[in-house]
Amino acid sequence: MAGPTLRVDNVSKLYRIGSASDLQSGSDGPLLRALRSPLNNYRKYRSLYRFTPAELAGAAESADVLWALRDVSFAAEAGEVLGIVGANGAGKSTLLKVVSRITPPTRGRVRLQGRVSCLLEVGTGFHPELTGRENIYMSSTILGMRKREVDARFEEIVEFSGVGPFIDTPVKRYSSGMNVRLAFAVMAHLEPELLIVDEVLAVGDAEFQRKCLNTMSTVGKHGKTVLFVSHNMAAITRLCDRGLLMRGGRLVLDGGAADIVHAHLTAGGSDIANREWPELTAAPGDDAVRLRAVRAVSARGAPIGSVKSTEPVAVQIVYDVLEPGHVLSPYFTVVSEAGIDLFTTADSTPGCDQEAREVGRYTATVTIPPKLLAEGRHYVRVVMRSVRAKYRPFTERDVIAFTIVDSVGGLQDSWWEGKPSGVIRPALDWRTEYTQPQMVFDRGD
Amino acid sequence: MKGRAKLVLAVVHTVLNTRNDPAQQITVIEPQARWGLLDWRELWQYSDLLYFMVWRSVKVAYAQSIGGLAWVIIQPALQVIVFSLVFGGLLSVGTEGVPYPLLTTLAVVPWTYLSATMNGASVSLVTNSQMLAKVYFPRIIFLLTPVLSNLIPFSVSLILVAAAMLYYQVQPTAQLVYLPLVFVLMIITPLAIGLWLSSLAIRFRDVRIVMGYFMRLLIYLVPVMYPSSQIPDEYRVYYILNPFVGVIEGYRSCFLGDPMRWDSLGVSAVVSVVLLLSGALYFKRMERIIVDVI
Numbered sequence: 001m002a003g004p005t006l007r008v009d010n011v012s013k014l015y016r017i018g019s020a021s022d023l024q025s026g027s028d029g030p031l032l033r034a035l036r037s038p039l040n041n042y043r044k045y046r047s048l049y050r051f052t053p054a055e056l057a058g059a060a061e062s063a064d065v066l067w068a069l070r071d072v073s074f075a076a077e078a079g080e081v082l083g084i085v086g087a088n089g090a091g092k093s094t095l096l097k098v099v100s101r102i103t104p105p106t107r108g109r110v111r112l113q114g115r116v117s118c119l120l121e122v123g124t125g126f127h128p129e130l131t132g133r134e135n136i137y138m139s140s141t142i143l144g145m146r147k148r149e150v151d152a153r154f155e156e157i158v159e160f161s162g163v164g165p166f167i168d169t170p171v172k173r174y175s176s177g178m179n180v181r182l183a184f185a186v187m188a189h190l191e192p193e194l195l196i197v198d199e200v201l202a203v204g205d206a207e208f209q210r211k212c213l214n215t216m217s218t219v220g221k222h223g224k225t226v227l228f229v230s231h232n233m234a235a236i237t238r239l240c241d242r243g244l245l246m247r248g249g250r251l252v253l254d255g256g257a258a259d260i261v262h263a264h265l266t267a268g269g270s271d272i273a274n275r276e277w278p279e280l281t282a283a284p285g286d287d288a289v290r291l292r293a294v295r296a297v298s299a300r301g302a303p304i305g306s307v308k309s310t311e312p313v314a315v316q317i318v319y320d321v322l323e324p325g326h327v328l329s330p331y332f333t334v335v336s337e338a339g340i341d342l343f344t345t346a347d348s349t350p351g352c353d354q355e356a357r358e359v360g361r362y363t364a365t366v367t368i369p370p371k372l373l374a375e376g377r378h379y380v381r382v383v384m385r386s387v388r389a390k391y392r393p394f395t396e397r398d399v400i401a402f403t404i405v406d407s408v409g410g411l412q413d414s415w416w417e418g419k420p421s422g423v424i425r426p427a428l429d430w431r432t433e434y435t436q437p438q439m440v441f442d443r444g445d
Numbered sequence: 446m447k448g449r450a451k452l453v454l455a456v457v458h459t460v461l462n463t464r465n466d467p468a469q470q471i472t473v474i475e476p477q478a479r480w481g482l483l484d485w486r487e488l489w490q491y492s493d494l495l496y497f498m499v500w501r502s503v504k505v506a507y508a509q510s511i512g513g514l515a516w517v518i519i520q521p522a523l524q525v526i527v528f529s530l531v532f533g534g535l536l537s538v539g540t541e542g543v544p545y546p547l548l549t550t551l552a553v554v555p556w557t558y559l560s561a562t563m564n565g566a567s568v569s570l571v572t573n574s575q576m577l578a579k580v581y582f583p584r585i586i587f588l589l590t591p592v593l594s595n596l597i598p599f600s601v602s603l604i605l606v607a608a609a610m611l612y613y614q615v616q617p618t619a620q621l622v623y624l625p626l627v628f629v630l631m632i633i634t635p636l637a638i639g640l641w642l643s644s645l646a647i648r649f650r651d652v653r654i655v656m657g658y659f660m661r662l663l664i665y666l667v668p669v670m671y672p673s674s675q676i677p678d679e680y681r682v683y684y685i686l687n688p689f690v691g692v693i694e695g696y697r698s699c700f701l702g703d704p705m706r707w708d709s710l711g712v713s714a715v716v717s718v719v720l721l722l723s724g725a726l727y728f729k730r731m732e733r734i735i736v737d738v739i
Contacts, residue, residue, distance in 0.1 A: 102577075104474065144490075
């Protein structure tokens with residue numbers, strides 16, 4: 001078993017984005033055009049997967065072709081759990097498709113050892129007319145298992161899915177939750193050497209997602225390699241040992257998962273964690289007051305997109321008062337990823353709700369203490385309120401976002417299984433008093 | 446003796462297992478496919494999947510129908526009745542002494558398999574394009590599925606052939622020894638055409654539309670409603686270029702005890718094998734880029 005399970009060498013993937021639509025759209029059908037100019041049509045079709053030397057050299061940066069991957073190289077050892085992060089269109093999914101042999105690379109090569117199971121969606125190969133039992137076999141064999149392997153794990157899969165009594169019912173009669181649970185039970189019992197997972201966690205309820213995460217971390221511990229793409233940064237830091245950051249088809253950073261997440265959120269998401277309106281007239285507000293900037297900043301005052309749960313994060317609001325005589329008081333609300341308002345906090349400067357503001361720039365910095373928010377993404381809604389009823393110069397929803405990452409010293413290190421429930425996670429002091437048993441139970445009968 | 450045999454078996458088992466242990470197997474993914482007809486080893490690894498795909502398509506085809514597999518008999522039987530009334534009765538097509546219903550039964554049964562399989566194999570990639578984009582397994586499984594699954598209704602509908610032969614008291618003859626040959630030809634012909642058409646269907650969705658009525662027209666170019674003796678001799682050279690003609694004539698000769706028509710069978714075999722080999726080469730090269738052009 002020498003050498004890495006997976007080695008990706010200088011893999012590039014070029015897509016043609018123009019011709020495909022040419023071939024299919026238009027008032028007359030492709031067949032008609034094929035009859036009119038078969039050669040032309042054939043060339044067009046070939047161009048979908050054949051490229052000119054200029055295009056391959058990358059010289060012609062035309063609108064027609066797109067490098068979805070550019071010279072991506074990395075290797076993964078057995079037992080490593082790799083998280084791939086990047087903005088939409090960074091090439092994450094293309095990379096997974098090349099590694100799982102769904103699409104060939106344009107250049108470079110991939111070498112892998114053992115079997116690959118690729119979960120680009122939940123319930124691949126499920127057919128509504130088939131029963132749960134039959135779909136377990138269908139889906140497992142599609143994902144590369146042998147029948148005897150499924151036989152051996154069948155009871156486990158059924159038990160895990162919790163659909164026991166309905167195992168011989170066609171899945172079209174299942175609730176969508178049962179469907180997903182069954183599909184996931186199959187996935188959890190695959191034993192490939194390389195598991196490829198793309199945003200499976202985007203479906204299902206919180207409990208299901210937690211189950212997914214737990215299973216995936218177990219898979220890693222059993223010496224299997226996992227490639228995991230997700231936009232859920234908390235899941236990446238929790239699950240992965242190593243991260244790959246992709247941008248524009250290139251692998252820009254390869255390192256520890258927490259560092260990668262941090263790099264992704266601060267660099268790629270800087271406009272999200274740090275919103276500024278340099279032009280006065282474009283800024284939210286009116287002639288009286290305008291919002292100029294909202295930032296999430298670290299204890300040192302630097303804009304930051306992701307914060308460790310053990311560190312404070314401050315929300316900074318910069319606004320310009322342009323007209324005298326207004327009594328103004330800004331407030332903001334922190335909203336969870338699920339859209340729940342967690343708390344609202346208003347300007348508590350003495351007298352600010354009675355005295356009119358002078359013209360000038362105001363910078364309010366509000367520190368949210370550490371160990372208060374739960375891990376995950378948080379959004380901020382900023383509102384400017386005035387003493388006059390119903391006069392709100394501006395209300396900016398989701399103006400910035402920052403991510404709380406569970407870090408060393410947080411709950412990640414304890415023996416919690418999965419994510420503790422709750423929208424916030426304050427660190428509270430527990431005082432427990434002990435009373436000897438005879439004082440409690442011996443009532444002196 | 447027994448112990449020794451066991452030992453030999455165990456050794457063979459170990460050798461086979463280490464050679465085929467999927468956990469040790471190295472896969473290399475490169476831009477260009479290697480030249481070849483088919484990756485047998487990989488197909489073998491997915492043989493269980495092929496089994497379930499075949500089983501699924503049979504089950505799904507008759508799910509929630511009262512008749513179930515009975516439809517497999519009813520459909521060709523109705524066709525035989527209609528053909529017998531129109532061509533055997535009204536138009537009195539010459540059959541050289543063979544009862545028309547028997548003659549047409551012997552053609553309708555293999556033709557049902559041929560048309561269903563060719564149609565199924567040709568559109569298999571397009572209809573499964575959703576799955577193609579989500580998971581990898583040897584793409585040829587999509588084509589092999591209709592080829593194998595249609596054999597089940599075919600086998601069942603052989604009852605119709607047996608019934609017609611019993612009714613008309615036609616004794617089976619030694620010609621039946623050629624049946625396996627005709628049977629193999631019946632399987633590879635639609636597979637060969639499917640290999641070409643399935644990749645084409647991805648490119649031009651028109652293939653799917655055309656296939657439906659093309660098959661309805663093709664039936665006139667095959668001796669289903671009439672015996673091939675009706676074709677004037679000078680045109681027979683062109684007529685037998687159609688590989689389906691050999692298959693249908695083959696079935697008739699085998700069951701009726703007529704001399705085998707080696708000209709049509711030979712042409713059919715050559716055309717099918719050429720199409721099969723070229724189609725396999727083409728398919729092997731095209732299957733990898735299918736997802737990019739869907």
